[in-house]
Amino acid sequence: MPSQKVNIDRVFHAxxxxxxxxxxxxxxxxxxxxxxxxxxxxxxxxxxxxxxxVLEESGLVQTEKVGRVRTCSLEPGGLSVAEKWIDDRRSTWxxxxxxxxxxxxxxx
Amino acid sequence: MPSQKVNIDRVFHAxxxxxxxxxxxxxxxxxxxxxxxxxxxxxxxxxxxxxxxVLEESGLVQTEKVGRVRTCSLEPGGLSVAEKWIDDRRSTWxxxxxxxxxxxxxxx
Numbered sequence: 001m002p003s004q005k006v007n008i009d010r011v012f013h014a015x016x017x018x019x020x021x022x023x024x025x026x027x028x029x030x031x032x033x034x035x036x037x038x039x040x041x042x043x044x045x046x047x048x049x050x051x052x053x054v055l056e057e058s059g060l061v062q063t064e065k066v067g068r069v070r071t072c073s074l075e076p077g078g079l080s081v082a083e084k085w086i087d088d089r090r091s092t093w094x095x096x097x098x099x100x101x102x103x104x105x106x107x108x
Numbered sequence: 109m110p111s112q113k114v115n116i117d118r119v120f121h122a123x124x125x126x127x128x129x130x131x132x133x134x135x136x137x138x139x140x141x142x143x144x145x146x147x148x149x150x151x152x153x154x155x156x157x158x159x160x161x162v163l164e165e166s167g168l169v170q171t172e173k174v175g176r177v178r179t180c181s182l183e184p185g186g187l188s189v190a191e192k193w194i195d196d197r198r199s200t201w202x203x204x205x206x207x208x209x210x211x212x213x214x215x216x
Contacts, residue, residue: 015193016117016120021116028204
């Protein structure tokens with residue numbers, strides 16, 4: 001269970017930005033400190049912190065400060081909620097195509 | 109292949125709104141006219157048209173006008189692109205957990 005409540009509006013909104021997707025991509029490989037996360041990204045540390053806040057509020061990411069180091073990690077529950085929503089829509093669409101296929105076969 | 113170019117930033121942004129998700133959900137059941145699409149939604153027709161424009165620009169939906177009736181349909185390619193992106197991240201995350209599990213097993 002994710003430690004934060006996942007908000008599907010905020011999850012999709014958060015994933016609509018290429019820098020935030022790059023952050024999620026990096027965090028899928030494991031937890032990392034904010035400063036190391038920012039290194040390869042072509043944005044300021046302040047911008048990374050802002051993006052992390054959006055990701056944290058969506059429930060996709062959590063951060064924890066130990067001493068002077070803030071570490072970020074992925075909360076996979078957020079991704080699962082988004083994936084399930086898409087998958088449910090695709091299933092409905094595919095069932096409809098199957099029914100159309102059956103109907104065409106009957107007409108032939 | 110979708111007839112419009114799918115823009116992953118715009119797909120996720122488009123899905124970040126509950127009314128637009130309700131539209132995608134309805135269209136997954138089949139094509140429908142704009143006016144019938146708007147009926148059950150608790151927003152003005154003008155708002156639905158604006159949401160449809162965002163969905164069309166993202167590549168999730170296409171609309172076609174025949175006579176005076178504009179019909180909307182789902183472009184499932186847009187959903188597939190978003191689902192694939194999420195699934196790739198989840199796979200990376202799960203492989204990492206598997207490696208951690210192997211490491212713990214070795215340590216025991």
